[in-house]
Amino acid sequence: xxxxxxxxxxxxxxxxxxxxxxxxxxxxxxxxxxxxxxxxxxxxxxxxxxxxxxxxxxxxxxxxxxxxxxxxxxxxxxxxxxxxxxxxxxxxxxxxxxxxxxxxxxxxxxxxxxxxxxxxxxxxxxxxxxxxxxxxxxxxxxxxxxxxxxxxxxxxxxxxxxxxxxxxxxxxxxxxxxxxxxxxxxxxxxxxxxxxxxxxxxxxxxxxxxxxxxxxxxxxxxxxxxxxxxxxxxxxxxxxxxxxxxxxxxxxxxxxxxxxxxxxxxxxxxxxxxxxxxxxxxxxxxxxxxxxxxxxxxxxxxxxxxxxxxxxxxxxxxxxxxxxxxxxxxxxxxxxxxxxxxxxxxxxxxxxxxxx
Ligand code: COI
Numbered sequence: 001x002x003x004x005x006x007x008x009x010x011x012x013x014x015x016x017x018x019x020x021x022x023x024x025x026x027x028x029x030x031x032x033x034x035x036x037x038x039x040x041x042x043x044x045x046x047x048x049x050x051x052x053x054x055x056x057x058x059x060x061x062x063x064x065x066x067x068x069x070x071x072x073x074x075x076x077x078x079x080x081x082x083x084x085x086x087x088x089x090x091x092x093x094x095x096x097x098x099x100x101x102x103x104x105x106x107x108x109x110x111x112x113x114x115x116x117x118x119x120x121x122x123x124x125x126x127x128x129x130x131x132x133x134x135x136x137x138x139x140x141x142x143x144x145x146x147x148x149x150x151x152x153x154x155x156x157x158x159x160x161x162x163x164x165x166x167x168x169x170x171x172x173x174x175x176x177x178x179x180x181x182x183x184x185x186x187x188x189x190x191x192x193x194x195x196x197x198x199x200x201x202x203x204x205x206x207x208x209x210x211x212x213x214x215x216x217x218x219x220x221x222x223x224x225x226x227x228x229x230x231x232x233x234x235x236x237x238x239x240x241x242x243x244x245x246x247x248x249x250x251x252x253x254x255x256x257x258x259x260x261x262x263x264x265x266x267x268x269x270x271x272x273x274x275x276x277x278x279x280x281x282x283x284x285x286x287x288x289x290x291x292x293x294x295x296x297x298x299x300x301x302x303x304x305x306x307x308x309x310x311x312x313x314x315x316x317x318x319x320x321x322x323x324x325x326x327x328x329x330x331x332x333x334x335x336x337x338x339x340x341x342x343x344x345x346x347x348x349x350x351x352x353x354x355x356x
Contacts, residue, residue: 007050007118009038013126014054024132027170029140029304034127034166038119041148042109042160050115052123055165061150065157071147072199073102076303077260078138078169079124079356081131082344088353089141090342092120094260099143101258102196107156108145116143119164121356132168135339140169140304144199172304173218176311176325179234180217181283182208183316187222187233188255194232195254202236209235217314219300224255229282237300237308238262241281242330243289245296251278261301265334267350274330283315290320297328307335 014035022032033055040050066072075095080088096117100110120141124131131139143164147157185208188194193201205220212220219235232250233239238259240249247269250256269276289295290313298310309325326332340346341353 007114009118009122010051011122012051012053019129022130022168024134027132027137027168029169029172030167032168034130034139034168036123036126037163037165038123040115040119040162042162043158047109047112047115047162050119052126063150063152064146065149065151066146068152069154070198070200071106071108071157072144073099073106073108074142074144074197074199075099077141077143078303079131079141079166080138080342081133082342084344086344086355087124087128087131088342088355089120089124091260091264091352092117092354095143098197098258098260099145102198103145105193105196106198108147108160111145111162115162123164124166124356127166130166130168132170134170136171136306138169140167142167169304173308176309177218177300178216178312178314179219179221179310180212180215180314181231182212182220182222183228186225189225190254192254195252195257197257205235221313223283229284230280231283231286232256234300234310237302237305240265240299240301241286241295242297244294246275246277247330248277248279248281250280259301261303261306264338264352265301265307268334268337269330286313287315287320296323297331298322299331306338307331
């Protein structure tokens, strides 16, 4: 039993590490999972029963409420080893804040900071050997909460489980992405849940994305639900453009996830005295800039994808080819700076790295 702050975590170590199954020279995203996972349960209106156990299947009743009505939220975050071999999390307190924003919207209990952070710290310390150190690689961390009542009436669950597991991760996209502007299906509406990390937001994206992929694109750009003119997010990422040296991205609101990578990129751009605009941007404006030759860069930002350059935008039967990604000044610089901060090679002036 390990006690820290107010959380007592029961630790059951695996008797057989699976780390020898991991090829550190060939890591893809989301396929292999580290040795342990963290769990805590909410019942009688409080969180408790914190434990770390070997990663593996969990028993669940078929009537578990989350499986039916989608009371399921998650986070994506990453741990790194810097050049000194220290283990660091990137902005974990922001993930904690965001999971509780998701929890409120989905009528779920907030997870206290000590559970979130202590669970993370203990788990990642135990499995630190799983953190890859190759450029662009990291340990992807997946905290999530689900409603666990065995009840199929539609109401908020009275019981919940919080899990954290981790997965060594390489790059999410291994080449610049081709995107299609989606003008029939919608991801999010005003008053909806687009701004939270609810599992259903991802499930609903699969069919439109599959249709775009059948047409040769990698991802879609979601547009506003009313007019399908304003560009919102791309796949699982926030979307950014550099037009005439100005960095432009959709403003936060009901339909946009408050991405932590989004915020980090905007913060660095402002540090560098670049002009930044968080405002609506329409497909017409982007096509116009493309015609004028002022559309310098388009890219997605996200925890899993980090900075994903966009090479091509499809809209109404035409494809707009963007400038070669190698010559893109801002996105290459910001991707490198983020990697430098994570590896301890650049000053962490915003205190984003959290040593554990
Ligand atoms: C993340 O970037 O963490 C995401 O949420 C993407 C994930 C769904 C793969």
